[in-house]
Amino acid sequence: MATLQEITDKIKTAVGDDSGLGKSLKFDLKGEGVILIDGGSVTNEDGPADLTMTLSKEDFLAIGAGSLDPTMAVMTGKLKLSDMGAAMALQSKMAALFSKLR
Template sequence: MATIQELTDKIKTAVGDDSGLGKSLKFDLKDAGVIHIDGGSVTNEDKPADLTMTLALDDLVAMGEGKLDPTMAVMTGKLKLSDMGVAMGLQPKMGALFAKLR
């Protein structure tokens, strides 16, 4: 199982100078902490974001590995989204970001 620091480091590498998302994104990993992405900045600061995705650390890892489909995660309650409209707009860009994590 990955730690939040290992995952943060992987995301930093995948994001590089710019996430390409055009919006800020926060993964609220419940008791494990948060990962906040804004442009090229990837931190563990819990600050406001255009979209907050709430899920367990293991589920984020599974999504990054392609083992958990984000749509299925939402439908089964494993993934909660703060703004469905923003999430739909970011879906293709997030797919590209997740692909870099593999």
């Protein structure tokens, strides 16, 4: 299984100079650490974000691999969102970001 640093490095590569999200996004990996994306910055520092997605590292990797549908993850409680409106607005941009992680 990938380490937090390996996942962060992949996201940094996928994000490049600008995530294109237009908002800050934080993945809270339930005790495994956090990944904060803000513009072109990708760090493991915990800070405020427009949208926080809380899920296990295993579920994050499954969504990234395409084996777990994000909508089903929300419906089954595997993925918690801090702001549903922000999540809906970012849905297509996040899908594009996840596709770069494959």
